[in-house]
Amino acid sequence: MRAAAISTPRLDKMPGMFFSANPKELKETDHSLLDDKTHKKRPKTFGMDVKAYLRSMIPHLESGIKPSKSKDIRLSVNEVMQWSQSLEKLLANQIGQDVFGNFLKSEFSEENIEFWLACEDYKKTESDLLHCKAEKIYKVFVHSDAAKQINIDFRTRESTAKKIKTPTPTCFDEAQKIIYTLMEKDSYPRFLKSNMYLNLLNELQANSLK
Numbered sequence: 208m209r210a211a212a213i214s215t216p217r218l219d220k221m222p223g224m225f226f227s228a229n230p231k232e233l234k235e236t237d238h239s240l241l242d243d244k245t246h247k248k249r250p251k252t253f254g255m256d257v258k259a260y261l262r263s264m265i266p267h268l269e270s271g272i273k274p275s276k277s278k279d280i281r282l283s284v285n286e287v288m289q290w291s292q293s294l295e296k297l298l299a300n301q302i303g304q305d306v307f308g309n310f311l312k313s314e315f316s317e318e319n320i321e322f323w324l325a326c327e328d329y330k331k332t333e334s335d336l337l338h339c340k341a342e343k344i345y346k347v348f349v350h351s352d353a354a355k356q357i358n359i360d361f362r363t364r365e366s367t368a369k370k371i372k373t374p375t376p377t378c379f380d381e382a383q384k385i386i387y388t389l390m391e392k393d394s395y396p397r398f399l400k401s402n403m404y405l406n407l408l409n410e411l412q413a414n415s416l417k
Contacts, residue, residue: 284411291399294391298323306407310398311390318355319386319394322348326383330376341374349382359385 282302290297290307297303304324311317325344332340348357349367359367359382370378398404 282411284408284415287404287408287411290404294387294395297395297398306403307395307398310401310403311394313403314394314397316394318348318357319390321355322357322386323383323390326379329379332376337374337376338371341371341378344379345371349379357382357386358389 286300287303290300290303297307298320304320308317308320311320322344325348329337329340329344345353345367347353348355349359349364350356351364363382363385367379367382
């Protein structure tokens with residue numbers, strides 16, 4: 208699929224698009240992503256908060272967006288353009304995670320980003336909780352009968368099973384690296400050419416010039 212041409216205005220002349228986030232309207236997302244929760248679909252209306260805006264641009268957006276610590280959330284053209292520089296920059300952005308996650312959901316491969324995020328959360332876990340959390344991640348994503356089984360080789364699957372018996376913060380690193388590479392080489396390039404990403408970028412560019 209050929210990407211539509213995008214005109215890029217000067218970023219130094221471009222104000223960030225402003226959103227006023229109402230915490231009462233935004234539900235927090237558990238980034239361990241171990242619980243498979245389904246949220247009701249809301250109407251496709253263009254709201255002034257990030258979640259409502261993304262719903263208007265991406266009809267199938269279901270994951271919630273955490274309210275920022277500050278009162279307001281900004282999403283600029285520059286920020287969204289940076290997502291195209293690397294998968295690392297995309298995943299470093301909270302809204303980028305949500306948008307990319309929904310793209311993967313449209314391709315029936317959302318388990319990849321869910322596992323990656325679960326691993327990032329796991330690395331920050333206190334030592335006395337490592338065993339419990341490691342078992343949950345293994346059962347949900349790694350086990351041969353896992354509901355959201357990730358695509359890793361047999362050796363890595365077996366190696367990870369052994370590591371979680373005496374868990375450390377790095378016991379999922381090998382599997383996480385494989386899944387990151389899979390997203391980077393496979394899904395990420397398609398995401399950058401998708402209507403989901405291009406429409407969002409075009410809409411932000413158009414609004415920044417108003």
